[in-house]
Amino acid sequence: MPMSPLAILHPSPLDGPYLSLIIFLPIIGAFLLFLIRSDEMSRWLALIILSLTFLVSLPLYSAFQPELPGFQFVENHVWIRQLGLSYLLGVDGISLPLVLLTTFLGPSTVLCSWRYINKRVREFMACLLLTQGILTGVFVALDLVLFYFFWEAMLIPMFLIIAIWGGPRRMYAAIKFVLYTLGGSIFLLLAIVGLYIHGGTFSYPALLGLDLAPRWEFWLFLAFLVGFAVKIPMVPLHTWLPAAHVEAPTAGSVILASVLLKMGTYGLLxxxxxxxxxxxVSLAPVLIVLSVAAILYGGLLSLAQQDIKKLIAYSSVAHMGFVTLGIGVLNMQGFQGAMLQMLNHGLTTGGLFLLVGMLYERTHSRELADNAGLARLMPGFVFFLGLFSLSSLAFPGTASFVGEFLCLSGAFSHSLRLGAWVIPGALLAAAYMFRMFIKLTWGRGGDPALARDIGLRELASLLPLAILVIVFGLYPAPLLKIMNPALESISARLHGQTVMDLSAFIGQALPPGFLN
Incomplete structure (x- = not known):
């Protein structure tokens, strides 16, 4: 079998192990924090390390060559030879944008926590640093055991962020988050073991040449799907998300919405x-049905919320439904839309959670009624609220419009009936975002004495996200240039696969005589 273009490995054109540096710089910084006693110094050190990590990641973008097939900036070192384990890292057009999104948002998570977190500051900043390093590892690991290690390690700092610095029901939310994620991870582990049994290796590039029987493909697909569906989260495995978002501190909500949810959709691709x-190809209808359910159900639940954080949390269920829909329709428009929507959702929803955190610092409430009537009191805040709200509902000229439009285009290319089912989800997004914006801006019931406009620190956390929301809304070409070759390789791999009747496929997947 000829080598797949997806499997080709290119060494780094840059001097030094850049991917390892991006992973371990925040992790080493987390341990350095324990040499510091001052809370203020802990904040500054975390900000400096995460800003430096972002700067270090930028050469990956400038040196990346989209026309090269396979993975670039590869680092490959034998880990455990007897088991065929390697420390294998690399990025392509799918993983590089997610790595840059992760490092880009790092400084904002520190800035939004500067005054919000006032107890055990050093430990909190250490958890932020660990989370970023581990999340980066998920997106660049090309050895399945290494990938699983980073996937599971992420639970520890994220659990601590919710359980220690969260709201009144923080332990409930943290335990629910961990139990759901661990449950999904069992299926992910089973899939990895199954691949090793058949392929004799944990190397992802080597496994791309594996020819599996339909029965095994069916079970491996389902095991991967369950493991990733919990993280996305897909309906009906979504109930941990609103609880985690509501109870998490602002930085935790930003990480959850902007980066952590993308682990699942990245895994699908x-x-x-x-x-x-x-x-x-054969089970794509299952993914499409679950996606449409998430879009409609998430939109309806968002429309019913009075808690701003819950509203945005349920909107993430709907928005990630568009991502999985784009993946499920199995065409280039859908793939492009899914990738863009992943990135744009990270920027837009991250910005909205930053704004909710700023309101909560002032009014100590997340209820719409308690934060109403901000137009005259906080014009700077309302500007950013309007921009991120418009992007969330996919208004033309904002980042989310391009991604959602491509997902809808992919859906209509797949089936006119499917496109018709999805349109109400887009209308629901406009309904719940306009309802929130109008209530917060011109509603009655808020306390003017508590309102003050955003300061320089808050502006520094919001402005970079706002700029990219506009830039990518008007000019997404740089992102598409990076993504398209990798997405075309996936599309080519799917092309020509036999589409089986679902019942026949399940019949092949089950052991002989199972249904007798």
């Missing part, structure tokens, strides 16, 4: 579509 292509 990286593993399901490439390692189990025949099952992906």
């Amino acid at each position: 990286r593993f399901n579509l490439t390692l189990t292509p025949a099952a992906s």
